[in-house]
Amino acid sequence: MTDITSLANSIPEQALQQVRFEDFGLSPDILRALSDQGYVHPTPIQAQAIPVVLRGRDVMGAAQTGTGKTAGFSLPIIQRLLAHASSSASPARHPVRALILTPTRELADQVADNVKAYSRHTPLRSTVVFGGIDMAPQTAALRSGVEIVIATPGRLLDHVQQKTINLSQTQILVMDEADRMLDMGFLPDLQRIINLLPKQRQNLMFSATFSPEIKKLAASFLTDPQTIEVARSNATADNVTQILYKVEDDEKRDAVSFIIRERGLKQVIVFSNTKIGASRLAVHMVKQGVKASAIHGDKSQSERMAALDAFKRGEVEVLVATDVAARGLDIAELPCVINFDLPHSAEDYVHRIGRTGRAGAKGDAISLHSDRDERYLADIEKLIKQKIVRVHLAGFVATSAHPAERRPRTERERGERGGERADRAERPARSYNPPKEKIDPWFSKPYEPSTVSVPASSAPAPKSGSAGKPQRKAALLGGFSKG
Ligand code: AMP
Numbered sequence: 517m518t519d520i521t522s523l524a525n526s527i528p529e530q531a532l533q534q535v536r537f538e539d540f541g542l543s544p545d546i547l548r549a550l551s552d553q554g555y556v557h558p559t560p561i562q563a564q565a566i567p568v569v570l571r572g573r574d575v576m577g578a579a580q581t582g583t584g585k586t587a588g589f590s591l592p593i594i595q596r597l598l599a600h601a602s603s604s605a606s607p608a609r610h611p612v613r614a615l616i617l618t619p620t621r622e623l624a625d626q627v628a629d630n631v632k633a634y635s636r637h638t639p640l641r642s643t644v645v646f647g648g649i650d651m652a653p654q655t656a657a658l659r660s661g662v663e664i665v666i667a668t669p670g671r672l673l674d675h676v677q678q679k680t681i682n683l684s685q686t687q688i689l690v691m692d693e694a695d696r697m698l699d700m701g702f703l704p705d706l707q708r709i710i711n712l713l714p715k716q717r718q719n720l721m722f723s724a725t726f727s728p729e730i731k732k733l734a735a736s737f738l739t740d741p742q743t744i745e746v747a748r749s750n751a752t753a754d755n756v757t758q759i760l761y762k763v764e765d766d767e768k769r770d771a772v773s774f775i776i777r778e779r780g781l782k783q784v785i786v787f788s789n790t791k792i793g794a795s796r797l798a799v800h801m802v803k804q805g806v807k808a809s810a811i812h813g814d815k816s817q818s819e820r821m822a823a824l825d826a827f828k829r830g831e832v833e834v835l836v837a838t839d840v841a842a843r844g845l846d847i848a849e850l851p852c853v854i855n856f857d858l859p860h861s862a863e864d865y866v867h868r869i870g871r872t873g874r875a876g877a878k879g880d881a882i883s884l885h886s887d888r889d890e891r892y893l894a895d896i897e898k899l900i901k902q903k904i905v906r907v908h909l910a911g912f913v914a915t916s917a918h919p920a921e922r923r924p925r926t927e928r929e930r931g932e933r934g935g936e937r938a939d940r941a942e943r944p945a946r947s948y949n950p951p952k953e954k955i956d957p958w959f960s961k962p963y964e965p966s967t968v969s970v971p972a973s974s975a976p977a978p979k980s981g982s983a984g985k986p987q988r989k990a991a992l993l994g995g996f997s998k999g
Pocket residue numbers: 554555556557558559562580581582583584585586587846848991992993994995
C-alpha cells in the first residue's frame with residue numbers, strides 16, 4: 517500500500533476555484549441536487565475523491581469531519597449506481613448495491629440525509645438503519661427495496677440475522693470514520709459484515725487518523741487503494757485561535773458558564789471526557805441560566821436527536837458532548853469549542869478543535885486546564901507542534917464549588933478513553949440524577965490571579981475577535997435543521 521501523501525496540498529487554492537461539479541461528468545440529476553444544496557465548487561477532498569471513485573478504484577481517504585467527505589464518496593456512488601437505476605416499484609429491482617457503515621447513529625442519520633438530498637432527482641432509493649429505535653419501520657423500508665443503505669454495524673447485523681436485508685449484490689462498501697469504529701470495538705462486527713459481501717466490490721475507507729490498526733484493517737480489505745489526504749493529519753487549522761485558561765478543577769463548571777456569558781457565545785460545543793461529567797455540566801449550566809444540553813452515549817436515541825435538533829434551531833446554545841457523541845455531528849463552522857476537560861488523547865484534541873474554523877472561517881478553541889492536566893497538555897503540544905498560550909481567566913469568580921468537589925475525581929469521572937466503548941448503537945439509555953449542590957461561601961471569595969491576567973473577552977490575540985462581535989451561526993448540514 518502506498519504511504520499517504522498529501523495530494524490535496526498539491527492542488528493550488530486558485531485551481532480548486534476553477535473546478536466545477538460539471539467537470540466530473542456527473543448526471544444532470546445530481547448536478548441539479550447540488551445546485552439545490554447551493555454547492556458551487558467541490559471541496560479539496562471532493563475534487564480528488566470523485567474522479568477516483570468514479571473510475572471504480574478503492575480509496576483510503578484521510579479526511580476529518582467538515583471537509584465535505586460525505587459528498588466526496590456519495591456523489592460518485594450515486595453516479596455509478598445510476599447505471600442500474602430502475603423506476604420499477606418492484607423491490608427486486610432495487611437490491612442493496614452500496615453499503616455505508618458509520619460508527620454512530622447521528623453520523624448515519626446525517627450521511628443518510630446527504631445521500632437522500634444528492635439522489636433526490638434520481639430513481640435511486642436509500643435508507644438508514646441504526647439501533648436504539650424500533651426495527652419495524654427499517655424493515656419495511658428495506659423490504660420495499662433500496663440501493664443505498666447507511667448503517668451502524670450492530671443494527672445492520674440484527675437485520676442480517678432477521679433476514680430483513682440481503683447484501684449479496686453489494687458492489688460498493690464505504691467505511692466512514694473507520695478509526696472511530698475501531699475505537700468503539702466494532703472490528704469483529706466489521707469483519708462479519710465484510711464476510712457477507714461479494715468478493716468483487718469497490719471499497720472506500722475514510723478515517724481521520726491512520727493508526728497501525730487502521731492500516732491493518734485497510735490492508736485486509738482494500739485492493740490497491742488510491743490514498744487521498746486533504747489536510748496533514750494532526751495539523752491544527754491556522755485559523756483557529758487556541759487559548760488555555762488555568763482554572764482549579766472545582767471551579768471549571770462555573771468558569772465555562774462565565775466564558776460563555778462573557779463572550780456571548782450562542783453556538784458552542786463543550787467537550788467533556790466522560791458521560792457523567794457531560795450530564796453534570798449541562799445540568800449545572802442550566803441552573804446558571806445557560807441554555808445547555810448534554811449529548812452522549814447514555815442518552816437515548818430520541819434524546820440525542822432532540823438535543824441536536826434544538827441546537828441546530830438555536831433553542832439550545834451549548835451542547836455538552838463526549839468525543840464519541842460529538843464525532844458524528846455534522847455541525848460546520850462552529851465559532852467556538854470549549855474543552856471542559858483536556859482530552860487524554862492528543863489526537864482527540866485535534867478532532868475537537870477541528871469542529872471550529874472550518875472552510876477558512878475563524879474559530880476559537882478554549883481549553884480549561886489545571887495542574888493535573890500538564891501531562892496531557894505536553895502530549896497535545898508535542899502533537900500539534902506548538903505551544904498553546906496559557907492565561908488566567910480574569911474577572912471570574914467561582915460561586916458554586918463546595919468541599920465535596922475538592923476530592924480527587926474517580927477513574928470513571930476522569931474519563932479514560934475506553935469510557936465510551938459502550939456507546940454502541942444498541943445500548944439502552946440510563947437516567948442520571950444530578951447530586952444536590954450545597955454552596956460554601958468560602959468558595960465564593962474572589963479569584964486572585966497570581967500571574968498574567970487576561971479577561972475572557974480579551975484573550976491573547978483572539979484572531980477571530982469573538983468578544984463583542986456578533987457570533988456566527990453554525991452552517992448546518994444542508995444548511996437547515998430538519999425541525
Ligand atoms: P462533511 O465533511 O461531509 O460532513 O460535510 C461538511 C459540511 O459541508 C456539510 O454541511 C455539507 O453539506 C457541506 N458541504 C459539502 N460539500 C460542499 C460543497 N462542495 N460546497 C458547500 N458545502 C459543502
